[in-house]
């Protein structure tokens with residue numbers, strides 16, 4: 697059963713006379729990972745700050761049916777967040793900062809658990825003034841996850857992480873999701889969201905361009921069969937004569953259109969004595985799907 701955790705209704709925000717969010721509406725289901733995608737300056741961070749009640753806005757935001765605003769932070773007790781760059785104390789170690797922000801029972805155990813989960817053991821006892829960007833980012837994510845939040849908001853969490861640390865963070869997010877934690881994550885690294893997000897919200901110039909499932913977004917991208925035959929030139933002419941689309945003749949790139957039947961295509965080739973050496977389906981690519989969505993909006 698789907699339970700709505702976050703609901704955003706008619707969210708509008710201006711800085712001076714500059715409108716940066718225009719009628720944003722979306723909901724987030726509990727236990728989902730939502731990717732917030734958009735170009736620089738699209739409004740992602742502003743949406744996250746509004747949810748966290750750290751800037752005034754027009755509209756209504758609720759977490760578990762309780763309203764959040766710049767004056768009402770109570771529903772945020774079970775929310776963890778990393779927004780922009782983590783604000784760290786340079787002369788404290790990572791462990792000391794985690795201790796400072798851990799709350800409730802088992803504080804030391806929470807600190808140790810996060811250091812383990814994020815593999816921070818080798819630098820947790822150094823002062824953060826000597827941390828690399830990736831180490832600071834890990835500590836920032838650690839602070840967001842520290843107090844076992846039910847809802848986690850991460851603004852560009854992969855920022856500065858190397859491929860190994862990126863994979864570890866991705867695995868950790870998926871693991872936390874399996875424990876029922878909900879995530880709202882913005883990222884420019886679309887391939888990262890492609891692997892983990894259930895739902896996608898695309899924003900452009902402060903407006904929602906699309907709000908859909910990751911599967912739908914990927915499906916919007918045309919898929920291809922890549923077919924390798926004994927004679928690609930001949931195969932391509934034959935397919936074109938039979939009303940198939942062939943986008944790349946030498947490598948036989950065939951888009952999968954409506955009513956496409958791979959059986960019919962293969963039969964056509966085989967009955968014309970063309971041998972099939974290899975066939976593979978090329979999956980949809982999020983980056984391409986996204987650009988198509990933005991193109992079709994004319995933005």
Ligand SMILES: Nc1ncnc2c1ncn2[C@@H]1O[C@H](COP(=O)(O)OP(=O)(O)OP(=O)(O)O)[C@@H](O)[C@H]1O
Pocket residue numbers: 711716734735736737738739740741742743
């Ligand atoms: N405090 C502020 N005062 C004035 N304008 C602001 C302020 N904060 C953000 N903006 C403007 O609001 C717009 C949205 O910014 P926001 O940081 O939300 O975008 P973003 O999608 O997070 O971008 P990025 O990916 O670059 O972080 C931008 O045009 C930005 O210049």
